[in-house]
Amino acid sequence: MKTSLKAFLFVFSILLIILLPQEVRLGNAYKLVYFHVPVTVVTIFSAMFLPLFHHKLELETVKSLSISSTIYATLHLAISAFFMQIAWGGVILSEPKFTFSLILLLFLFVHTLLCFLDGKIARAYSYLSPAFIAYFYHLTTLAEFQLHPERVAMPLLFYLPYFFTFPLVIAIYVDLARAIKKLYEPQRDFSLKFKEKLL
Secondary structure, eight states, X not given: OOHHHHHHHHHHHHHHHHHSOOBTTTBGGXXXXXXXXXXXXXXXXXXXXXXXXXXXXXXXXXXXXXXXXXXXXHHHHHHHHHHHHHHHSSXXXXXXXXXXXXXXXXXXXXXXXXXXXXXXXXXXXXXXXXXXXXXXXXXXXXXXXXXXXXXXXXXXXXXXXXXXXXXXXXXXXXXXXXXXXXXXXXXXXXXXXXXXXXO
């Protein structure tokens, strides 16, 4: 996606979000969901697709995608904590969705680490992701204590910003992975050339 289009999506999203009225209970705090939800969806789906990444892509690309996913998981957790702070006056670690976010971050961090240590182990580990993530997310739905509402009734107008923030968040995820790959590709090429000279 071109930089100009991403800039347009960002500016238009911000304008829409600012112009939307406050929510009765949460005030303007609810507006964080317009970035929080896309980041959450991209993080969860990228984790679920780890086996596909390993099957279809070279390890170097999987590494960059895994790092990007871990960064998004960190961002997802940070937004969750910030939202809890301004909406409910504190960060509650026992909140099920927040606990799930921590588990998701840990899972992705371990996968990223394994990608650099042993590609085969990382690939085997990735096959755990669909069942692992589905299981822990299901546990959050069973918890009695729940700050996150299951369903939020919003007028149709309130969904409009998602049409701009979703593609923007996806594009940034892809660009981030590409930028990460470019960072360590020159080092890898240098290492390969150095080994070739030695041999």
